[in-house]
Amino acid sequence: DTAVSQTPKYLVTQMGNDKSIKCEQNLGHDTMYWYKQDSKKFLKIMFSYNNKELIINETVPNRFSPKSPDKAHLNLHINSLELGDSAVYFCASSQRDSPYNEQFFGPGTRLTVL
Amino acid sequence: GDSVTQMEGPVTLSEEACLTINCTYTATGYPSLFWYVQYPGEGLQLLLKATKADDKGSNKGFEATYRKETTSFHLEKGSVQVSDSAVYFCALSEYDMRFGAGTRLTVKP
Numbered sequence: 001d002t003a004v005s006q007t008p009k010y011l012v013t014q015m016g017n018d019k020s021i022k023c024e025q026n027l028g029h030d031t032m033y034w035y036k037q038d039s040k041k042f043l044k045i046m047f048s049y050n051n052k053e054l055i056i057n058e059t060v061p062n063r064f065s066p067k068s069p070d071k072a073h074l075n076l077h078i079n080s081l082e083l084g085d086s087a088v089y090f091c092a093s094s095q096r097d098s099p100y101n102e103q104f105f106g107p108g109t110r111l112t113v114l
Numbered sequence: 115g116d117s118v119t120q121m122e123g124p125v126t127l128s129e130e131a132c133l134t135i136n137c138t139y140t141a142t143g144y145p146s147l148f149w150y151v152q153y154p155g156e157g158l159q160l161l162l163k164a165t166k167a168d169d170k171g172s173n174k175g176f177e178a179t180y181r182k183e184t185t186s187f188h189l190e191k192g193s194v195q196v197s198d199s200a201v202y203f204c205a206l207s208e209y210d211m212r213f214g215a216g217t218r219l220t221v222k223p
Contacts, residue, residue, distance in 0.1 A: 004157075033211075041152070041201050041216040048210065056210065090157055094211075100146045100165060101207040105157035 003027050004106040006091050012112045013081055021076045021109045023091030031055075032074035033092040033103065034066060043090075049074050050096055078111075086113045116141045120204045120214035127194055127221050135189040135217050137178075137204035145208035147171075147180055147187040152201040152216070161189075161202070194221045 004025045013019055025032060033056075034046045047066045048056035054066070063079045078085060091106040121136040139147065146165045150158040162171030167182035176191045187204060199221050204214040 041218065043158075043203065043213045043216065045210070092158075100148075100163055101211070102146070102148060102160055102163060103158075103207075103211055105150075105159070107157045 004091055004093055004104050006089075006106040006109050008109060009107065010110050010112075012114065014114055015081055015083060017081050018077070018079045019081060019111070020078070021089055021091075021111075023074050023076070023106055025072055025091075025093040025104070025106075027093055027095075027104060029093040029095045029104070030071060031094050031096045032068065032071075033094075034074065034076050035090040035092065036060075037088045037090060037108070039087075047074075047076075081111075081113045083113050086111055116145065116206060116208050116210075116212045118204050118206055118212050118214040120202075120217055122215070122217070123201075124218040124220060127219070129196055129221055129223055130193045131221075133189070133191040133194045133198075133219065135202055135204075135219070137187045137189065137214060139185050139187065139204075139206050141185075141206060141208050143208050145206040147178070148205040148207065148211075149176070149178055149187070149189050150203040150205060150213075152203065154200070158203060194219070196221045196223055 031050045049068045052068045068074045088108045092103040094103045117140045148163045149161040151161045162173045164171040164180040169180045201216045
């Protein structure tokens with residue numbers, strides 16, 4: 001059973017398009033995250049949702065909009081894609097009040113903007 | 115704010131060599147500390163963790179000890195294998211998770 005899943009795994013698109021990445025977790029966690037990993041493997045948090053409410057919104061362009069229909073899902077919609085958006089995007093989840101607050105990661109979505 | 119600093123890579127070792135990847139942290143309170151591993155083409159996986167001073171986390175032959183006096187959580191392995199080639203991330207969690215920049219390890223046969 002996959003704990004945190006993301007679709008699609010690969011996404012190739014043209015500049016200016018709008019695209020979405022979906023994330024689902026079956027761990028019963030109350031908090032979900034989106035991270036961006038650049039080509040040098042640096043991991044940057046973008047958003048964090050706790051019980052469907054936004055709790056972290058780091059400095060990202062407002063072209064990026066997360067949507068959480070329920071606790072188990074956190075989708076990422078990107079408008080007007082730019083070349084610099086090319087990266088690997090990871091979804092993660094955690095249980096915020098657990099002793100460790102460790103995060104569980106999805107397999108990633110590699111976005112390539114041409 | 116909280117932060118993690120880990121040694122820059124890449125690190126290249128021969129099989130059976132000893133590994134140390136340094137990690138130091140800055141935090142206002144008492145964070146939990148983690149090492150995550152990312153194998154090529156995959157997401158991050160938790161490797162080991164520790165929640166309080168002097169705790170030792172261990173898994174798959176890797177170890178790290180939570181040192182409050184030196185604010186460190188160095189990753190060690192006595193004998194690396196080719197299959198250990200990956201990117202390793204040190205992280206802390208106090209209010210939110212903070213990751214280091216990652217260290218790429220390549221182990222040659």
